[in-house]
Amino acid sequence: MSTMQNQRLEGLSEKIFLDRYAWKDADTNNAKVGDVVLVLTKDDPKFPTKEVGEIVKREGRKVTVKTRKGELVESDVEKLTLTIEKTPEEMWDRLAAAMSSVEATPELQEEWRGKFREILDDWKLVPGGRIAAGAGASDELTLFNCYVIPSPKDSRGGIMETLS
Structure with a gap:
């Protein structure tokens, strides 16, 4: 359910999209x-x-x-x-379907697929890289991105203290 024309990426944008985010x-x-x-x-x-x-x-x-x-x-x-996907729109369709797949009924899945797809259009919402690469593409890819934590004291105890 794309609400806009296919975007043609060029140059480095196309290379990064195909290498990092498109479904392979x-x-x-x-x-x-x-x-x-x-x-x-x-x-x-x-x-x-x-x-x-x-x-x-x-x-x-x-x-x-x-x-x-x-x-x-x-x-x-x-x-x-x-790559299986060649355009951002194809990726957005995959992401919207994956995000809505947890809903309890097909009707709710379709409703939320449309809502997610609308907000993804035109890069209004840009999921983290691991989410963009992995959601709906494979069970073997992690959807976790990096997390920032405070800098620990320079010791094993300091690291454990920061993580707790």
């Missing part, structure tokens, strides 16, 4: 020509680099991806990040 397809064997993916362009253990692009060719386990910058990158399919 863990089976990159599903990648096909025309799919928008993140392709690993620098396989560095400390500072890897990914770029957004579209698969333009696939032969077995090898793909050719045309990046948003127009470069052609050849890659193994295993080094792709394949």
Whole structure:
């Protein structure tokens, strides 16, 4: 129930959305020509680099991806990040469905799905990153974000005191 047009993210915004928040397809064997993916362009253990692009060719386990910058990158399919969601609206639909799923009846679920979806539209409410990435996507992802606590005294006892 989107109340606005699909937002086209560009540049770094699109890369961050696809990498951090969009629901992923863990089976990159599903990648096909025309799919928008993140392709690993620098396989560095400390500072890897990914770029957004579209698969333009696939032969077995090898793909050719045309990046948003127009470069052609050849890659193994295993080094792709394949997303199910491509737009914020798709993420908002998933989040609204997940948040409303705890309601007791289908009618209440639908009512609250609509309310949540409306407040998510146009980034009026931005859930924390773990919530945006995990709600409705997988039972294996945590929905906990970081919590700020007072700085403990520099000792084991001080740490335990702060946590209690």
